[in-house]
Amino acid sequence: xxxxxxxxxxxxxxxxxxxxxxxRLEEIVRRLEEGEVPLEESIKLYxxxxxxxxxxxxxxxxxxxxxxxxxxxxxxxxxGE
Amino acid sequence: xxxRETPEFFSQDQDDIYSVSEITDAIRQNLESEFHDISVxxxxxxxxxxxxxxxxxxxxxxxxxxRAVVFRRRVTELSFGPENGDSVIAKGRISHYGGSGQTQLIxxxxxxxGRGKMELDFRRxxxxxxxxxxxxxxxxxxxxxxxxxxxxxxxPTGAVIRDITETLGRRWPVAEIVHIPTKVQGDGAEISxxxxxxxxxxxxxxxxxxxxxxxxxVEDLWTFNSExxxxxxxxxxxxxxxxxxxxxxxTVVDFVSDLCAATPTAAAELAAPSITEVRRVLSEHLSxxxxxxxxxxxxxxxxxxxxxxxxxxxxxGHRLEQxxxxxxxxxxxxxxxxxRKREGGKNEISGVMVSLERALEKRARSCESQLSRKIGxxxxxxxxxxxSAAKEALGRLLRITGIRTETxxxxxxxxxxxxxxxxxxxxxxRVLRRGYTYCTTVDDEIVLKSAKSVESGGGMVxxxxxxxxxxxxERERKGKVWQEK
Numbered sequence: 090x091x092x093x094x095x096x097x098x099x100x101x102x103x104x105x106x107x108x109x110x111x112x113r114l115e116e117i118v119r120r121l122e123e124g125e126v127p128l129e130e131s132i133k134l135y136x137x138x139x140x141x142x143x144x145x146x147x148x149x150x151x152x153x154x155x156x157x158x159x160x161x162x163x164x165x166x167x168x169g170e
Numbered sequence: 171x172x173x174r175e176t177p178e179f180f181s182q183d184q185d186d187i188y189s190v191s192e193i194t195d196a197i198r199q200n201l202e203s204e205f206h207d208i209s210v211x212x213x214x215x216x217x218x219x220x221x222x223x224x225x226x227x228x229x230x231x232x233x234x235x236x237r238a239v240v241f242r243r244r245v246t247e248l249s250f251g252p253e254n255g256d257s258v259i260a261k262g263r264i265s266h267y268g269g270s271g272q273t274q275l276i277x278x279x280x281x282x283x284g285r286g287k288m289e290l291d292f293r294r295x296x297x298x299x300x301x302x303x304x305x306x307x308x309x310x311x312x313x314x315x316x317x318x319x320x321x322x323x324x325x326p327t328g329a330v331i332r333d334i335t336e337t338l339g340r341r342w343p344v345a346e347i348v349h350i351p352t353k354v355q356g357d358g359a360e361i362s363x364x365x366x367x368x369x370x371x372x373x374x375x376x377x378x379x380x381x382x383x384x385x386x387x388v389e390d391l392w393t394f395n396s397e398x399x400x401x402x403x404x405x406x407x408x409x410x411x412x413x414x415x416x417x418x419x420x421t422v423v424d425f426v427s428d429l430c431a432a433t434p435t436a437a438a439e440l441a442a443p444s445i446t447e448v449r450r451v452l453s454e455h456l457s458x459x460x461x462x463x464x465x466x467x468x469x470x471x472x473x474x475x476x477x478x479x480x481x482x483x484x485x486x487g488h489r490l491e492q493x494x495x496x497x498x499x500x501x502x503x504x505x506x507x508x509x510r511k512r513e514g515g516k517n518e519i520s521g522v523m524v525s526l527e528r529a530l531e532k533r534a535r536s537c538e539s540q541l542s543r544k545i546g547x548x549x550x551x552x553x554x555x556x557x558s559a560a561k562e563a564l565g566r567l568l569r570i571t572g573i574r575t576e577t578x579x580x581x582x583x584x585x586x587x588x589x590x591x592x593x594x595x596x597x598x599x600r601v602l603r604r605g606y607t608y609c610t611t612v613d614d615e616i617v618l619k620s621a622k623s624v625e626s627g628g629g630m631v632x633x634x635x636x637x638x639x640x641x642x643x644e645r646e647r648k649g650k651v652w653q654e655k
Contacts, residue, residue: 107316107344111448114455121462131463138459145452149445152343156335158326159350159369 107148110141117141179230194268201273205264210236210275211283211290214256225252229275237274238262242532250282257283259290288388292395301396304404305425311409313429313441317377319346320407323366324382324434326351334382334438342442348373354383359393367402376408378441381423382434385416387424394421403427407465413437602635609633612640621646 105113117138120126126134188196212229219225223242227234238260240248252258262277281289299475300303320338324330326349350366353359363381370379381403383394392401394414403410404426412427413434425428431437602608609618612629624630626645631638 107318108314111316111452114452114459118455118458118462121459126230135459135463142452142456142459148344149449149452152445154335154339155346156341157346157348159348159373164389 110145114141198266201264201266209259209261211259212250214254217254240277295397296425310428313409314377317345319376321348321370321376321379323350323352325354330382330384330434331418333435337435337438338442341444355393360398362398364400364402367406371407373448379406379408379410380441381410381438382413382437391415391421394423400426411437411440606631607634
C-alpha cells in the first residue's frame, strides 16, 4: 500500500456516490417492505436495487488503496506527480 | 429604663439579626458556592510543608494575598515541587473556615506559571471560540459514512501517517488517501498546518480531513492550541476529525473539529467504515430486496402484463394493443366471409352439381357412342375372329361342363352295371339258354300262357334263345307238364 504512495488516484466523482447508493438501497428496501408500492414500481425498484447493488459490489471489489501526497505549498497537481 | 435603644433600631424583625455563626455560615456558603472551581495565578509565599503531609502557603501578587492549602492526597499528584517565589496557577475552590475566620484556597491541582500561562491562554482561546459559536454542537458536521477521498494532514515522517494509512487500508481501501505533509511542532508548524488546510479546501470532492499528530509533551502539542490552526480547522471546507496526542491530551482543535478522536489511529477508524461490515450490509439489502420481490411471485403473471403494458416498455405495449386490434378486425372479417360463403354455398354447390351431372352425362353419352362405334366397327371388320372367339369361349365352356357330365355319367353307369348284373339273373330270356322257350302269338304281341290259347290248326311262334319257330297246332294234348305244389 505504501508503495503506491504518490500515484495519481482515479476519482470516483461523477458516478453515484457510494453513500448515495447505499442510501438508495436502504430506501428501496424500506419501500418494498412497506408493501404498498404499486407492482409496476416494485419491479422498477427491484431492478434499480439490483443494479445499484452490483455497482456497490463492483466498487468494493475493485479496492486498491490509492495514496497520493500533496504538497501544501503547491497547488494540487503541481508538485511533480 | 435599661433599654435606651431607639425604636428605629428595633423596628427590624427578629429574623433579620444574624448570630456570628449564622453570618459565618452564610459567608461560607456564598463563597464556596460562588468559587467552587477557580484558577488563581500568583506567587508562592510562606510555604510550609506540614508533618501531616499537607502543604500550606500563600498566593500573592503585588497588592494582596490569599492563604492556600494542598492536602496530602493532592500533593503526590503535583507535577513539580513548589517553592517560595514560584509563580503558579492554582486550581481549586474557596473555603471559609469560621473557627479562624479565615478564607483560603483549597488547591486541587497546581502548575508552574509558564504552563499556567499556557493553560490560561488555552482556556481563554477556547472561551473565545466558544463565544463565537465555533465549538457549538450544532455546527459539527457528520462524517460521510462511505468516504471516497480522505485528506490526511500530518507529518510525513513518523508512525502517524503509517498507522493511518494502514488503518484505512484495512478498513476501507475503497477510499483514496490524499496526504498533505506538514510540520506538526516547532517554528512554522502553525502556518504549515494552516496552508495544508487551504490546500485541502481546494481538493475536489473530498469527504473528510484527518488532522493528526502523535503523542508528546504539552509544548510539543502546543501548535494545536494556536488560534490560527483552530480557525483553519473550524473553517475547513470538509468535516475534520482530530486525532492529536494520546487519550488524555485535549487541544483546542479538538473543540472546533467536527469529530474528536483520542489518537491518530482512532481518527482513521472514525473516518471510514469497515469494508467487511459494509459488504454484510450490502448483501443484506440485496437479499432483502430479492426476497421482498420474490414474495410477490404470485403476482408474476400480472407482473408480466404490467411489464408489457408499463411505460418502461411503451413500444411493446403499443404493439400488443395493435396486435389485439388487428386480430379482432380479422376475426370479424373472417366471420363475415364465412357467413357470406354459407349463404351462397347451397346455390353454388347445386350449380356445381348440375354442371358436374351434365358433364358426366355428356361424357357418358360420348363414351357410349364411341363404344358402339368401336363394337360395330369391330364386328364389321372381324366377323370370323368374332365367331372363332365365340367358339373358343363355348369350347371352354363345354369342356368345363363336359368334364362335369362325364364324371356324372360314369358314376351312373357304374351304378347301372351293378343293378343290371343284379337283374341279369332275373332276365326271362336268360333261361332260354338253358332250354326254356316261350310261345307267342304269330304277331309276337302276346306271350301264350295256356295250352288252351291256341286252337287246333292255329299258329304260334315258339321262341328259342337263338330264334323262333312258326308252328301249327295239330291238337291239344291233355295233362299238365308241371304240377304246382
